Amino acid sequence: MTRETGKRWGTRLLLAFVLVSLGYAAGRESVRRTSRTLPPPATAVSATAAGVSVRAYYLHGTIRCVTCNQIERTAKLLLDTEFAQELNAGRLLWREVNFEQDPALAKRYDVAASTLVLARDVNGKETVFRRLDDVWTLADKPEDLRAYIRKNLLELLP
Numbered sequence: 001m002t003r004e005t006g007k008r009w010g011t012r013l014l015l016a017f018v019l020v021s022l023g024y025a026a027g028r029e030s031v032r033r034t035s036r037t038l039p040p041p042a043t044a045v046s047a048t049a050a051g052v053s054v055r056a057y058y059l060h061g062t063i064r065c066v067t068c069n070q071i072e073r074t075a076k077l078l079l080d081t082e083f084a085q086e087l088n089a090g091r092l093l094w095r096e097v098n099f100e101q102d103p104a105l106a107k108r109y110d111v112a113a114s115t116l117v118l119a120r121d122v123n124g125k126e127t128v129f130r131r132l133d134d135v136w137t138l139a140d141k142p143e144d145l146r147a148y149i150r151k152n153l154l155e156l157l158p
Contacts, residue, residue, distance in 0.1 A: 052158035053091045053121050059099040059106065060114040068114045071135045071145070072096060075116055078146050079153075086157060116149065120156045130156070 056079060058072045079087060079094055086092035099106035109117045109131055119129040130152055138145040 051091075051123070053093065054086075054153065054156045055093045055095060055119045055121065056153070057105075057109070057117040057119070058094075058096045058114075059109065059111045059117055060096070062098055062100050064114070067136070067139050071114065071116070071139050074142060074145050075135070075149055078149055082150065083153065083157075091158060092153070118152055118156050128156070 056075070058075055060068050060072065076094060076096075079092065083092050087094065097105060099111050106112070109119075109129060111117070111131070113136075116132040116135050117129055118132065119126050121127065132149065132152055134148055135145060138148055
């Protein structure tokens with residue numbers, strides 16, 4: 001390798017590092033700005049506090065990959081289409097939460113990576129929760145992913 005070739009590679013690596021750093025900073029700032037407008041997870045109390053309801057949390061980290069976003073979109077679309085009646089009645093609540101910004105919620109559900117958590121409330125108190133970790137192994141199989149989420153929701157909904 002000549003000195004000139006080495007300089008070119010060094011310049012390219014430095015440029016790549018700068019671009020990745022800028023992308024990371026822009027992503028963090030975007031998440032910070034959008035997270036201000038979201039209601040805090042602690043306020044996610046069911047509209048049917050006297051009955052049974054399910055909270056569906058999509059918990060993710062600050063930096064999100066394509067698969068993370070795909071899992072969230074699939075879950076949200078399933079809820080919006082197949083469980084619209086439950087959402088409208090307040091028997092099902094959807095929350096997208098950055099678990100890095102809510103360490104208490106992450107600890108409560110033992111979350112260290114993006115996942116979907118379903119929590120069942122009876123009379124305003126959480127009685128059981130399910131962490132659906134298999135969303136990752138099913139991410140590239142949309143029908144299987146929807147079936148997995150659907151099955152778990154149906155088992156917890158009143």
